[in-house]
Amino acid sequence: MPLTACPSCGSRYGVRRQDVGRTIRCTRCETRFPAEVAPDPRRFLRGSHPVGLVVGVLCLAAAAALVGWVVWAVVQAGDLNRAVHGVEGGETVRRCLQVAAGCLVAGAILVARWWLTRDPDPF
Numbered sequence: 001m002p003l004t005a006c007p008s009c010g011s012r013y014g015v016r017r018q019d020v021g022r023t024i025r026c027t028r029c030e031t032r033f034p035a036e037v038a039p040d041p042r043r044f045l046r047g048s049h050p051v052g053l054v055v056g057v058l059c060l061a062a063a064a065a066l067v068g069w070v071v072w073a074v075v076q077a078g079d080l081n082r083a084v085h086g087v088e089g090g091e092t093v094r095r096c097l098q099v100a101a102g103c104l105v106a107g108a109i110l111v112a113r114w115w116l117t118r119d120p121d122p123f
């Protein structure tokens, strides 16, 4: 629930989303004031915030690019076994596959988290 503060006495109140912008009365000092809420600085960490979707899609794109590079390396080597286990570039290919797997998991989690918690309410 968003919080607002009385401009006269500083008392803090939870405000229902539909009451934001309406005039409310402080129960402590009786001052009437518009219920305004400051944006929550932690809002970027909420699952429903679009930044999670953007980061997740970037992770998935990075995973796709890394897998694409590995496929290219395999085609260049002419053999999957030689590309992954060969002396030249084998370590790089294995690292790329590990990072791609990490990006895939992180991206899938972030996109799923956003999908499951998305909320059309802007607050």
Ligand SMILES: [Zn+2]
Pocket: 006, 007, 008, 009, 010, 011, 026, 027, 028, 029, 030, 031
């Ligand atoms: Zn007050």
